Amino acid sequence: MSSIYPKIYTIKNVDKEALEKWYTTLVVGRKLDERAPNYLKQAIGWSYHAPYAGHDGIQFAIGQHFNKETDHLFPYYRDMMTCFSAGLTAEEIILNGISKATDVAGGGRHMSNHFAKPEWNIHNVSSCTGNHDLHAVGVARAMKYYGQKGVSITSHGESSTSEGYVYEAINGASREKLPVIFVLQDNGYGISVPKHMQTANRKAANNFSGFKNLRIIHCNGKDVFDSMNAMAEAKKHVLEVGEPVILQANCVRIESHSNSDRHELYRNEFERNYVREYDPLAKFKRMLLKYNRFTEDELLAIEEQATTIVKDAHKKALKAPDPDPSTIFDFVMPEPYPANKYPDGVHQAEGDKLKLVEAINKTLKEEFRSNPDTFIWGQDVANKEKGGAFNVTKGMQQEFGEKRVFSAPIAEDYIVGTANGMSRFNDKIRIVIEGAEFADYFWPAMEQYVDSSHDYWRSNGQFVPNMTIRLASGGYIGGGLYHSQNIEGALATIPGVRIVYPTFADDAAGLLRTAMRSRGMTVFMEPKALYNSPQAATVVPDDFEVPFGKARIRRKGADVTLITYGNTLIYSLEAAEKLAEEGIDVEVIDLRSIVPLDKETILSSVKKTNKVMVVHEDKVFAGFGSEITSIIMEEAFEFLDAPVKRVGSTYTPVGFNRILEKAILPNAEKIVAAAKELVAF
Known part of the structure; x- marks a missing residue:
C-alpha cells in the first residue's frame, strides 16, 4: 500500500476500482483455500493445509499494508491470504502447496502452506x-540501527502467546522500542485447545497491557474495513512514535485446524454453523451489494474471473518440475571464508605469548575494527568494566559503543533468535553472540538453534544466519551442574552448523577470525578452564587464520593414535609424555574442528599406528567420540590391530565437589591407564 494513510477505510470512501481488486483478491484466495485439500485427495500434494477461512479481513489487511521495499513480513502457516494479498501470485501459492522445485519459498524443501x-x-x-x-x-533492530523507515510485521494465532519466545520477543521489542507489529489472529482455538485453557484473559493481547512502550490495538479481523483501519493505525503508530504494536484481530476458524484435524470431534454442530454465519467473505459481498457499489451480475463476473485465474495457475503449477533428489546436499552450509593465509592453520611465529582469554578478546576487537557491521550481545557481556562472566569481552563496549556491544536479557532464545533476525537485514552483517554464560545454560535456546540450523537449506539457499555462537564449555573448575557439562556431542547431531573447539590461544584466535568472516552459523566452544592457564598460552601471529575442518598433529608418534580436543588435549599431551617414558610412542591429534571433521588426518594416522584411542571430556556413552569411532570402524577397520578405545566422562552429571568431579572427568592418569590396556591388547 501507499505510505500515504487514508483518513478511514469505509465502504463509501474506497473507490470502485480498488473495491474490485479487493474482492478479486478475496475470492481468488478463498478459491485457493478451498481447493487445497483436493490436491491431497488426488495425491498431488498439499499434504499440510491450514485453512484461513474466517481470517480473511485481517490477513487481507496485513498484505495490503506490507511494502516489500521497506518492510519485512513474517507470516505463519495459516497466512495464505496474507501472502496472496502481499503480492504472491496464485501460481506461486499452488507451487508451494504442491512442493514444486520452482516454489519461491524454498523449492519444495519446506512444509506445504508455509x-x-x-x-x-x-x-x-x-x-x-x-x-x-x-x-x-x-x-527490526537492524532497521532501527541502519535508519530504514519501515516496519517488521509478524503474524500468528493467539495461542502462540503461550510460548515463552513470544513473550521474550514482545518484551525485547518494547524495551528496545523497535518497529514491530505483532498481529495476533484470534480464532479461539490452538488446534483443539480452547482459548480459556491458554490464558485467563479473554483477549491474549491484554496479557501484555502492563508493558511500557507498547500499544495494543483490537479490531474485528472478520471485517475488511475494520482490519484495514487497524493495520493503518498500527503502522502509522510504529513509524511515527517508534514503538511496537500488538494488533489483536478477532477472527473465526470456519474449518478444522488443518487437514489432519477433525473439528467435529470437539466443536458441536451449533458452533460449526455459528462460525460459518460470520464468514468475512460473505459479509464483504453483502456490504458491496447493500451499499450499491456493485450489482449481482458484476460480482458474479468477478467470481468467474477468479475461477479462471485459479484454473490457469493450477495448469501452470502442475507442469512445474519436481525437486531433484540429487540436490539434497545443496545449501546445508555455505562455503566458509577460505582462510588461505595459513592453509593448514599452523604457524612458526615468535614473540610474547597470549593467554586463551586474551587471544579471544584481541581477535574480537580486531574483527570489530575491520568490519563495522559486526555486533555482539549476550548475558552480562557489557556492563561498565565487566565483560562477561570471564571478562572475554572486556573493553569492547567502551571502544565500539553500546549499539554494537550490549548485554541482553536473561533469555537465551531471545539472544539467538534476534541474531537470526538481525542478520536477515543484510548479508554483510556478522553477529557474535554469547549464547549463554555457560554452555550448559544453552538448552533454552535450542529451539532457535535448530530453527536457524536449517534456514539455509529450508530456504533453498536464499537466507543463512551469519552468526558465531560463543559458549564457555567444560569442567575442571569445580562448577558442578549447569557449569561443567559438555554439549558439543548433542549439537553435532544437527546439520547446518559448524562446531569448533580450540584449546590453545592461537587456534582460538584463528578459528574465531575464520568464523566471524564466514557466512553461516558457527558454534565456537571455549574451554573455560583454560582461559587463563599458562598451558594454553601461545604466540598468536597478527591476522592468524585457521581453516575449518583442519586437525593439527600436536605430537607425532608411531604406536598409538590419540584423537582429542578441548580441555582433554592438555591431559592427553601430559599422558603422552608419561607413556613415552615407558616406551609407548603416542601420536596426539587435536581435532580443533568437530564439524566439519578432518577425517583425512584421522584415517592417515590410524593406518600408520594401527591402534586408536579417542579422548574427550564429554560422556563416553553417546559422546562425539562415538561418531569418530564409528568412522574409523567403517573406513579403516582393516588397519586396526585392536578395538578403538574411548576415554571420557562417566555416564553421570558432573558433580560440584572436587572429589566427585575428579572421579567423573577424564585426566592424564586415566588416559595413561587406557593407553596401556590398548597397547597390551
Whole structure:
C-alpha cells in the first residue's frame, strides 16, 4: 500500500476500482483455500493445509499494508491470504502447496502452506509457531540501527502467546522500542485447545497491557474495513512514535485446524454453523451489494474471473518440475571464508605469548575494527568494566559503543533468535553472540538453534544466519551442574552448523577470525578452564587464520593414535609424555574442528599406528567420540590391530565437589591407564 494513510477505510470512501481488486483478491484466495485439500485427495500434494477461512479481513489487511521495499513480513502457516494479498501470485501459492522445485519459498524443501518470497522480504519461517517473532524483532533492530523507515510485521494465532519466545520477543521489542507489529489472529482455538485453557484473559493481547512502550490495538479481523483501519493505525503508530504494536484481530476458524484435524470431534454442530454465519467473505459481498457499489451480475463476473485465474495457475503449477533428489546436499552450509593465509592453520611465529582469554578478546576487537557491521550481545557481556562472566569481552563496549556491544536479557532464545533476525537485514552483517554464560545454560535456546540450523537449506539457499555462537564449555573448575557439562556431542547431531573447539590461544584466535568472516552459523566452544592457564598460552601471529575442518598433529608418534580436543588435549599431551617414558610412542591429534571433521588426518594416522584411542571430556556413552569411532570402524577397520578405545566422562552429571568431579572427568592418569590396556591388547 501507499505510505500515504487514508483518513478511514469505509465502504463509501474506497473507490470502485480498488473495491474490485479487493474482492478479486478475496475470492481468488478463498478459491485457493478451498481447493487445497483436493490436491491431497488426488495425491498431488498439499499434504499440510491450514485453512484461513474466517481470517480473511485481517490477513487481507496485513498484505495490503506490507511494502516489500521497506518492510519485512513474517507470516505463519495459516497466512495464505496474507501472502496472496502481499503480492504472491496464485501460481506461486499452488507451487508451494504442491512442493514444486520452482516454489519461491524454498523449492519444495519446506512444509506445504508455509508461504514466503525472501526476495520480497516475505520470510521463510519454520513450523514452530510464534518463534519467528524473535526474527521479526531482530530484523527490526537492524532497521532501527541502519535508519530504514519501515516496519517488521509478524503474524500468528493467539495461542502462540503461550510460548515463552513470544513473550521474550514482545518484551525485547518494547524495551528496545523497535518497529514491530505483532498481529495476533484470534480464532479461539490452538488446534483443539480452547482459548480459556491458554490464558485467563479473554483477549491474549491484554496479557501484555502492563508493558511500557507498547500499544495494543483490537479490531474485528472478520471485517475488511475494520482490519484495514487497524493495520493503518498500527503502522502509522510504529513509524511515527517508534514503538511496537500488538494488533489483536478477532477472527473465526470456519474449518478444522488443518487437514489432519477433525473439528467435529470437539466443536458441536451449533458452533460449526455459528462460525460459518460470520464468514468475512460473505459479509464483504453483502456490504458491496447493500451499499450499491456493485450489482449481482458484476460480482458474479468477478467470481468467474477468479475461477479462471485459479484454473490457469493450477495448469501452470502442475507442469512445474519436481525437486531433484540429487540436490539434497545443496545449501546445508555455505562455503566458509577460505582462510588461505595459513592453509593448514599452523604457524612458526615468535614473540610474547597470549593467554586463551586474551587471544579471544584481541581477535574480537580486531574483527570489530575491520568490519563495522559486526555486533555482539549476550548475558552480562557489557556492563561498565565487566565483560562477561570471564571478562572475554572486556573493553569492547567502551571502544565500539553500546549499539554494537550490549548485554541482553536473561533469555537465551531471545539472544539467538534476534541474531537470526538481525542478520536477515543484510548479508554483510556478522553477529557474535554469547549464547549463554555457560554452555550448559544453552538448552533454552535450542529451539532457535535448530530453527536457524536449517534456514539455509529450508530456504533453498536464499537466507543463512551469519552468526558465531560463543559458549564457555567444560569442567575442571569445580562448577558442578549447569557449569561443567559438555554439549558439543548433542549439537553435532544437527546439520547446518559448524562446531569448533580450540584449546590453545592461537587456534582460538584463528578459528574465531575464520568464523566471524564466514557466512553461516558457527558454534565456537571455549574451554573455560583454560582461559587463563599458562598451558594454553601461545604466540598468536597478527591476522592468524585457521581453516575449518583442519586437525593439527600436536605430537607425532608411531604406536598409538590419540584423537582429542578441548580441555582433554592438555591431559592427553601430559599422558603422552608419561607413556613415552615407558616406551609407548603416542601420536596426539587435536581435532580443533568437530564439524566439519578432518577425517583425512584421522584415517592417515590410524593406518600408520594401527591402534586408536579417542579422548574427550564429554560422556563416553553417546559422546562425539562415538561418531569418530564409528568412522574409523567403517573406513579403516582393516588397519586396526585392536578395538578403538574411548576415554571420557562417566555416564553421570558432573558433580560440584572436587572429589566427585575428579572421579567423573577424564585426566592424564586415566588416559595413561587406557593407553596401556590398548597397547597390551
